[in-house]
Amino acid sequence: MxxxxxxxxxxxxxxxxxxxxxxxxxxxxxxxxxxxxxxxxxxxxxxxxxxxxxxxxxxxxxxxxxxxxxxxxxxxxxxxxxxxxxxxxxxxxxxxxxxxxxxxxxxxxxxxxxxxxxxxxxxxxxxxxxxxxxxxxxxxxxxxxxxxxxxxxxxxxxxxxxxxxxxxVSLQSMLMFALIFMWTPPHFWSLALFMKDDYSNAGVPMLTVTHGRKSTRRHIMAYTVLLAPVSLAAGFTSIGGPVYLASAVVLNAIFLMGAWSIWHRDEAVAEADGYAVEKRVFKFSLLYLFLHFVALLAEAVLHAAGLGGW
CATH class of the missing domain: 1.10.357.140 (UbiA prenyltransferase)
Incomplete structure (x- = not known):
């Protein structure tokens, strides 16, 4: 400092x-x-x-x-x-x-x-x-x-x-930890893509700076693929159930499609349209995490009412 x-x-x-x-x-x-x-x-x-x-x-x-x-x-x-x-x-x-x-x-x-x-x-x-x-x-x-x-x-x-x-600490709490841990890289790297030169100007070795934007796009895709099974795993524990699992399937499908779009984006096209796809995926990533935890909360309510679980 x-x-x-x-x-x-x-x-x-x-x-x-x-x-x-x-x-x-x-x-x-x-x-x-x-x-x-x-x-x-x-x-x-x-x-x-x-x-x-x-x-x-x-x-x-x-x-x-x-x-x-x-x-x-x-x-x-x-x-x-x-x-x-x-x-x-x-x-x-x-x-x-x-x-x-x-x-x-x-x-x-x-x-x-x-x-x-x-x-x-x-x-x-x-x-x-x-x-x-x-x-x-x-x-x-x-x-x-x-x-x-x-x-x-x-x-x-x-x-x-x-x-x-x-x-x-339990398996359930570790899976909630793992969900956020695996979500964080694609969330922040999608932000880094449309923040352009902020990180290089500040001397922060973000992936976009050290490995380039094309590599960052590949990493977003890879981590989103790895994130999907982690998020689904919680659905098969005592805190999960059909509501959570169905939500996770839909949310991961949308996130994966967004990551795929980012991966195959040409940088010139992305810059020309103001990184619209990258911004949309970043915003959805926030909703993705929020709705996963809403689904866990819904399962807890259903469990308390004797309606949830497997």
Whole structure:
């Protein structure tokens, strides 16, 4: 990270700037997948403790976001997508972001350990460490595998939610982890294709920069193919059932068709139409993950009513 004093202040930070510091879009995914992980678990938590657990998982996700913005401020300022974030824009000082990130990390881990259990607290602590240190500090600027390995950080929340309820890790929670882990590369690489020069300008070795755009298109196809059986596997466990499996089949078919289209796209044609296909696949990838977890939640409701499962 470059000198934390290089960012000029452009006025006092408002409440909204501190909210943005916690990456609310990412936090919303963390909250949702953690909540589903908690609700599909075979052990039911006290509702108050469940709400508190999800709140502290969200704070942990926000802590990761603040620490990431502190560390990445020097490259965020070079990218169109990130230059208006609170730290590179100068609205929040880098040292302040660091202090907020560390404070929220300690509070979220300690409180989750108290309201849920030590296993959940330890998983949250490891998730924050993995995102802030392993991904942000060690992987992001050194290897094109940054998204592949770093995707684990975003995959832990449903496992943490499951651990809040059960106090352990299981095949079911690992499959929810694997679903997000395998989904992350094609999701972010499709974004990288239409962000054009952002990553090269920032010196981030994204696959589009190190291996080229044609190779990135092949990788999107390969990972989408590998993702399909992972997502289907959960349908044959205690958290799955016909509703989930039918949803997964349809969603994977659509995602695979999108990945196929990206793979066979000519770069000149893609640029000429403003990367319309790549943008459409990226947007669908968000829906893909959301609907998988909605289907898991639907199965949990049906199970509770004695109607779900195999």
């Amino acid at each position: 470059s000198d934390v004093q290089t960012y000029d202040q452009h006025g006092e930070a408002g409440f909204g700037d501190y909210v943005l510091l916690l990456k609310p879009r990412v936090m919303s995914l963390v909250v949702f997948t953690a909540l589903v992980g908690l609700l599909v678990a075979p052990v039911h938590m006290n509702p108050v403790l469940a709400v508190a657990s999800v709140l502290f998982i969200a704070l942990g996700g926000g802590a990761s976001g603040a620490l990431n913005m502190w560390w990445d401020a020097d490259i965020d300022i070079r990218m169109r997508r990130t230059r208006n974030r609170p730290v590179p824009s100068g609205k929040v000082e880098a040292r302040e972001a660091l202090a907020i990130g560390l404070a929220l990390s300690l509070i979220s881990v300690a409180m989750l350990s108290l309201v849920a259990n030590l296993v959940a607290g330890a998983l949250l602590a490891f998730t924050i460490f993995f995102y802030a240190v392993v991904y942000s500090m060690l992987l992001k600027r050194t290897t094109p595998q940054n998204i592949v390995i770093g995707g684990a950080a975003g995959a832990f929340p449903p496992m943490i939610g499951w651990a809040c309820a059960t106090g352990d």
